[in-house]
Amino acid sequence: MNVADTIAHHILDHDWGIFLGKIHLPVTTHSVTIFAVSVFLFFSLLWASRPRPSRTGRLLTTLLEEYVTFIRDGVVRPNLGAEGRGFLPYFCTLFLFILCVNLAGMIPQMKTATSNISVTAALALCSGGVILYSGLKYHGLIGFIKGFVPSGTPGWLVPLIFPLEVISTVIKVCVLAVRLFANMLSGHMVLLCLLLIIFIVGKMHLAAGVGAVVPAMGLEIFMTCLELLVAFLQAYVFTLLTAIFAGSVIHTH
Amino acid sequence: MALKDFSAQDHAAITTLGSEFATAEVVGCALGFWLDQKWGTSPWGIILGAVAGFALGMYIILRAVRELDRQNKNDKQVQK
Numbered sequence: 001m002n003v004a005d006t007i008a009h010h011i012l013d014h015d016w017g018i019f020l021g022k023i024h025l026p027v028t029t030h031s032v033t034i035f036a037v038s039v040f041l042f043f044s045l046l047w048a049s050r051p052r053p054s055r056t057g058r059l060l061t062t063l064l065e066e067y068v069t070f071i072r073d074g075v076v077r078p079n080l081g082a083e084g085r086g087f088l089p090y091f092c093t094l095f096l097f098i099l100c101v102n103l104a105g106m107i108p109q110m111k112t113a114t115s116n117i118s119v120t121a122a123l124a125l126c127s128g129g130v131i132l133y134s135g136l137k138y139h140g141l142i143g144f145i146k147g148f149v150p151s152g153t154p155g156w157l158v159p160l161i162f163p164l165e166v167i168s169t170v171i172k173v174c175v176l177a178v179r180l181f182a183n184m185l186s187g188h189m190v191l192l193c194l195l196l197i198i199f200i201v202g203k204m205h206l207a208a209g210v211g212a213v214v215p216a217m218g219l220e221i222f223m224t225c226l227e228l229l230v231a232f233l234q235a236y237v238f239t240l241l242t243a244i245f246a247g248s249v250i251h252t253h
Numbered sequence: 254m255a256l257k258d259f260s261a262q263d264h265a266a267i268t269t270l271g272s273e274f275a276t277a278e279v280v281g282c283a284l285g286f287w288l289d290q291k292w293g294t295s296p297w298g299i300i301l302g303a304v305a306g307f308a309l310g311m312y313i314i315l316r317a318v319r320e321l322d323r324q325n326k327n328d329k330q331v332q333k
Contacts, residue, residue, distance in 0.1 A: 179269070
């Protein structure tokens with residue numbers, strides 16, 4: 001058993017190799033996971049949002065309302081203020097989608113699509129688009145460009161500061177993608193490596209491998225709990241940082 | 254300087270600084286490497302790219318510190 005191959009097999013994306021005539025369809029394990037999560041979220045939320053007179057139905061409605069209130073009062077309002085009202089649906093969608101994709105990776109036989117840089121880059125591009133849109137909407141093109149230079153900058157420094165500010169804004173969006181990707185990838189890699197300890201030690205001697213089962217599984221359970229926490233945390237951080245950046249573009253100093 | 258109580262926004266902004274610094278460095282290096290490949294100026298592109306990325310990272314951190322400092326002063330004035 002090659003350890004590196006095993007890890008790569010479990011972490012990396014696999015192409016299913018489906019062709020429509022000569023067109024290569026991008027059906028991969030990660031794209032299938034994302035599609036499954038999207039379909040699941042679409043239909044389950046549609047089902048949950050229907051008004052129901054029963055006790056369970058009301059509980060479900062309250063739960064959804066709590067969630068939306070949490071995003072509104074915890075993420076959107078403190079950062080975007082009153083202007084953020086129109087952006088609430090985006091942030092609600094973003095949090096729930098990232099959370100579900102992260103958690104899907106914890107289900108056996110499913111893949112963590114957010115451990116693919118292309119997926120997180122696409123999510124960050126959406127967030128970058130929202131940041132750009134909010135800046136253009138509230139300041140116009142000229143005001144948005146002016147907002148990059150902090151007030152009180154001497155005139156001769158402006159040609160130096162302006163590109164720096166533009167690049168640092170782009171880097172902030174890149175960091176959104178890199179953080180989510182790195183956290184999910186490393187977490188799952190650690191989970192796999194802890195499991196592989198058993199087999200690596202077992203290769204030396206069977207008894208040693210049996211002895212390694214208990215400590216390795218203990219660590220595995222601990223890391224799995226940590227991964228569940230990270231799934232929530234990273235979804236929250238992604239949403240919060242998008243809100244902070246959009247807020248800093250809207251409320252320039 | 255006495256530290257004020259950090260809000261969730263400050264926590265997110267501070268904890269993201271490390272990865273912003275690293276990403277600035279990586280982006281600078283990648284850009285330098287790409288220019289090296291294009292113009293055949295190895296190793297100068299990657300060296301200059303690394304220096305530029307480092308400078309950009311420092312700029313991002315210093316600006317974030319200035320921003321936090323200004324917020325702190327504003328809060329103190331409000332309290333007075």
